[in-house]
Amino acid sequence: MTALIPLVVMLPLIGAAGALIAGKRQRLQVIVTVVALVAVMVVSIVLLIDVDATGALVMEVGGWAAPVGIVLVVDRLSALMLIVSAAVLLAVLLFSVGQGMADGDSETPVSIYHPTYMVLAAGVFNAFIAGDLFNLYIGFEILLVASYVLMTMGGTGPRIRAGVTYIVVSLVSSLLFLASIAMIYGALGTVNIAQISVRMAEIHPSVQLTLHVMLLIAFGIKAAIFPLSFWLPDSYPTAPAPVTAVFAGLLTKVGVYAIIRTETILFPGNALGDALLVVALLTMVVGILGAVAQADIKRLLSFTLVSHIGYMIFGIAMGTVAGLSATIFYIVHHIVVQTTLFLTAGLIERQSGSTSINRIGGLLAAAPVIAVLYFIPALNLGGIPPFSGFIGKLALFNAGAEQPSWLVYAVIGAGALTSLLTLYALARVWNMAFWRPADEVEQYESALLDQLTEAPGENNDSEGKSSPTLMIAATAGMVAISVALTVFAGPLYALSSRAGENLNGPSNYVDLVFPEGVE
Amino acid sequence: MSVTLLLVILMGVMYSSGVYLMLERSMTRVVLGFLLVGNATNILILVMGGGRGIAPILGDGASVEDFNDPLPQAFILTAIVITFGVSAFLLALIYRSWRLSRADELEDDPEDLAIAERDAAVEEELQHPDPHDTEVDHLDELSAAQELGEKGEEE
Numbered sequence: 001m002t003a004l005i006p007l008v009v010m011l012p013l014i015g016a017a018g019a020l021i022a023g024k025r026q027r028l029q030v031i032v033t034v035v036a037l038v039a040v041m042v043v044s045i046v047l048l049i050d051v052d053a054t055g056a057l058v059m060e061v062g063g064w065a066a067p068v069g070i071v072l073v074v075d076r077l078s079a080l081m082l083i084v085s086a087a088v089l090l091a092v093l094l095f096s097v098g099q100g101m102a103d104g105d106s107e108t109p110v111s112i113y114h115p116t117y118m119v120l121a122a123g124v125f126n127a128f129i130a131g132d133l134f135n136l137y138i139g140f141e142i143l144l145v146a147s148y149v150l151m152t153m154g155g156t157g158p159r160i161r162a163g164v165t166y167i168v169v170s171l172v173s174s175l176l177f178l179a180s181i182a183m184i185y186g187a188l189g190t191v192n193i194a195q196i197s198v199r200m201a202e203i204h205p206s207v208q209l210t211l212h213v214m215l216l217i218a219f220g221i222k223a224a225i226f227p228l229s230f231w232l233p234d235s236y237p238t239a240p241a242p243v244t245a246v247f248a249g250l251l252t253k254v255g256v257y258a259i260i261r262t263e264t265i266l267f268p269g270n271a272l273g274d275a276l277l278v279v280a281l282l283t284m285v286v287g288i289l290g291a292v293a294q295a296d297i298k299r300l301l302s303f304t305l306v307s308h309i310g311y312m313i314f315g316i317a318m319g320t321v322a323g324l325s326a327t328i329f330y331i332v333h334h335i336v337v338q339t340t341l342f343l344t345a346g347l348i349e350r351q352s353g354s355t356s357i358n359r360i361g362g363l364l365a366a367a368p369v370i371a372v373l374y375f376i377p378a379l380n381l382g383g384i385p386p387f388s389g390f391i392g393k394l395a396l397f398n399a400g401a402e403q404p405s406w407l408v409y410a411v412i413g414a415g416a417l418t419s420l421l422t423l424y425a426l427a428r429v430w431n432m433a434f435w436r437p438a439d440e441v442e443q444y445e446s447a448l449l450d451q452l453t454e455a456p457g458e459n460n461d462s463e464g465k466s467s468p469t470l471m472i473a474a475t476a477g478m479v480a481i482s483v484a485l486t487v488f489a490g491p492l493y494a495l496s497s498r499a500g501e502n503l504n505g506p507s508n509y510v511d512l513v514f515p516e517g518v519e
Numbered sequence: 520m521s522v523t524l525l526l527v528i529l530m531g532v533m534y535s536s537g538v539y540l541m542l543e544r545s546m547t548r549v550v551l552g553f554l555l556v557g558n559a560t561n562i563l564i565l566v567m568g569g570g571r572g573i574a575p576i577l578g579d580g581a582s583v584e585d586f587n588d589p590l591p592q593a594f595i596l597t598a599i600v601i602t603f604g605v606s607a608f609l610l611a612l613i614y615r616s617w618r619l620s621r622a623d624e625l626e627d628d629p630e631d632l633a634i635a636e637r638d639a640a641v642e643e644e645l646q647h648p649d650p651h652d653t654e655v656d657h658l659d660e661l662s663a664a665q666e667l668g669e670k671g672e673e674e
Contacts, residue, residue: 134594141601148608152615160616164546167612171553171605172541178560178598185591186567 001050002059005072007043008082008125011036016118023111030097033114037090037121044082051079052495056502056512058131066513067195071131073512076499077328081128081257084332088249088339089121091478095343096242098470099350113153120146120246127254131513133181133191136258140177140222144170147251150243151235158238166235173221180214187211194513197265197506212267219262223255225313226283229306233290236305237298237355241346244298248305249339253331256312263316264324264503265510274407276317281411284310284418291425297345297355300429304381304422305338311418314411315396322402325500326395329493333380333388333485340377340478344370347475348433357429362438371434373475378430380482382423388485393419395493522570526562533559544624546613550606557602564591564598 015036022028051057056075060066074082096113123143130136148170152163185191187207188199200208217228224232232252236244263270287307294300312334315327345355347370352360364371380387393415400408485492502508533555540552568591575586 134597138597145601145605145608148605152612155615155619157619160612160619163612164549164616167605167609168541168549168553174601175556175560179563181594182560182564182567182591185564185594191590 001046002057004043004047005057005059005074005129006061008040008047008086008129009122011040011043012118012122012125016115016122019114019118020111026100029111029114033093033118034090034097036118037086037093040121040125041083041086041090044079044086047074048076048079048083051076052498058512067190067192070135071192071194071513072129072135073131073193073509074129075502075509075512076495077257077260077502078128080328080332080495080499081253082125084335085121085124085128085250087481088335088478089117089124089246091474091481092242092246092249092339092343093117094477095245095346095471095474096240098468098472098474099240099242099346112149116146116149116153117246119143120150124250124254128257131193133184133193133196136193136261137174137177137181140254140258141174143251143254144174147247151239151247153240153243162235162238165231169221169231173218176214176221177218180211180218183214184211192513193261193265194506194510197268197510200266208267209271212262212272215262215266216259216272219255219258220279221255222252223259223313224252224306224309225279226286226306226310229283229287229309232306233299233302236302237296241298241342241349244302245339245342245346248302248342249335252305252309253335256309256316256327256331259313260316260324260327260503263319265506268506270317270319273317273319276313277407277411280310280313280317281414282310283307283313284411284414288418288421288425292421294425295357297348297357297429297433298342300425301338301341301345304425307418307422308334308338308381311393311396311415314415315399317411318399318403318408320399320403321497321500321504322399323396323500324503325493325497326392326399328499329388329395329496330392332492332496333392333482336478336482336485337377337380337389340475340482341374341381343471343475343478344374344377347373347471350471352433357432359441360433361436361441362434364434366438369472369476373472373479374434375430376479377482378426379423380486382426383419384423386486388482388489389419391486391489391493522566526566530559530562530566533562546609546616546624550609550613553609554602554606557598561595561598561602564594567591 015033018032018036019029022032047057051074056073058074059072061070061072063069096117100113120143123139123141123146125139126142127136127139130139148163148167151166152159181191184196187203188196190196190199221228221231236247239247263276284307287303287305287310291300291303291307294303311330312327315323315330317323347367348360348363349355351367351370352363354360376387380389383389383393397412397415400412537552537555537557537559540548540555543549543552568588572587573581573585575589
């Protein structure tokens with residue numbers, strides 16, 4: 001069964017190579033990439049079933065035993081992340097295929113798009129199974145370099161401008177991560193995550209703190225945690241809609257995943273718990289206030305993305321099994337819902353030629369299907385019962401109430417406020433873009449709306465196009481998954497709890513990698 | 520084994536000049552800064568690997584302590600390859616940006632400019648209120664702001 005683990009990285013890379021060779025033959029390219037992602041999906045389902053039964057799988061690459069060789073570790077958290085990422089990547093791929101075929105690919109040159117997308121997938125999967133800090137760095141680099149290409153695809157002015165910000169910020173975070181790896185190697189003489197965890201206790205607490213803070217800053221930039229989140233709303237909205245959707249769903253979550261590993265295995269004991277609580281509070285509140293001020297749907301969604309990262313940091317900062325379980329559930333929920341909303345924003349853009357809520361209206365009558373596809377995930381993200389967003393937030397607040405302190409209560413309050421403001425921001429989009437009759441759009445003026453800013457570089461070329469069936473179907477599939485998360489919340493939450501149990505103290509992880517003990 | 524002081528000083532100089540260059544607006548300088556910081560990080564890895572030693576495996580009858588640690592060198596090789604690829608991409612990006620705008624400087628963010636202009640306009644109107652100007656769109660907002668200003672003056 002361990003032989004399956006490298007497949008989740010190998011298959012997308014083979015798919016990327018195949019797509020590159022297929023080059024000019026679009027249909028073949030699409031088939032190759034879809035088959036590769038479906039295969040990864042099947043492998044991750046098998047892995048999840050196996051891992052949930054046995055606890056975890058460890059693969060020693062090349063047959064070299066743990067401290068010398070590289071290990072790939074799949075525990076319940078990794079398997080769950082693999083399966084959700086594979087599903088999201090597949091849905092977004094189908095969406096972009098539908099969009100590309102209809103648009104004639106003027107802005108997304110297909111011969112580069114598919115291979116790059118598969119490399120991005122390989123990077124994401126690699127980061128989730130890395131049992132070695134340097135391998136994690138490699139996973140980050142693979143996905144980041146692929147994301148640079150996807151972000152600047154087409155090479156238009158706004159994309160280059162946004163791309164430069166994104167790339168320079170990501171480079172700084174990568175270099176910080178590399179420098180922390182160097183310092184960890186200098187202090188501990190290893191980069192194996194399990195072995196670091198064992199040796200960490202031997203070094204001076206102040207050195208530990210330095211390494212801890214450096215890693216958190218490096219991952220915090222990737223996860224877009226306040227105050228390291230400024231780059232995200234500036235860069236994400238300019239990319240093509242499917243690219244933004246997959247970035248929003250997955251890339252920040254890889255950062256959150258790395259933070260979970262840092263806090264539970266590398267530096268257990270929650271030394272920075274209070275600082276993380278404050279950061280979580282600020283991320284939520286500052287992020288959502290940004291969203292409320294936006295008139296452009298894609299920018300608004302980018303700000304909600306930043307703000308909802310705060311919930312995950314809240315769960316991690318508590319450091320309890322309940323908090324971690326709730327965070328894992330929330331990550332799964334948020335990956336699905338945020339991606340769906342960005343896909344819907346792509347549909348809105350096609351339908352009405354703009355994503356500015358000042359300029360569009362009457363979509364409920366014009367495109368009732370899109371309205372439904374927006375309404376369900378919007379309520380879900382806003383945390384309306386009975387959707388999974390509500391369940392996730394409730395679980396987080398419950399976990400918070402178990403360890404009462406004024407700081408935790410403050411974060412819970414901020415979380416409730418953020419939830420309401422999310423609902424407000426998304427409901428405003430609903431009122432303006434969908435509910436408002438189309439003929440009011442011209443006359444509607446308001447001092448408040450004049451002040452709101454619009455995203456740069458939107459084009460009105462595609463005005464009035466109806467959306468291809470494949471795009472609608474892919475988005476509907478994502479909405480169906482998000483509803484399924486609600487319907488099957490019980491089993492999913494049980495699985496998250498078991499994954500959270502696994503993270504309770506580093507000994508579980510260390511025992512996996514070193515079944516015979518560390519020398 | 521001891522660490523060469525020279526390498527540490529070199530690393531410090533490269534880090535500081537690299538960070539300085541990365542803060543510049545000119546994109547070419549940002550790339551140069553990135554190269555400096557990247558190579559400074561490589562030196563950091565080298566320094567963290569310990570001091571000088573003979574090449575591993577080949578030492579005739581040498582003890583383990585005499586060997587150099589090969590693992591950081593493998594890290595550095597990987598990091599060099601990544602830095603190389605990313606710099607190539609950055610240069611292509613700069614070239615594209617140059618083709619588009621004939622300027623090497625990073626453009627201002629349009630969102631930031633819009634906010635700055637709006638604030639400046641409101642400020643301007645506040646300082647030189649024009650009673651005959653009825654065309655202003657944000658009249659309500661201006662009068663509200665004026666009232667606030669007057670209140671402030673009264674206090």
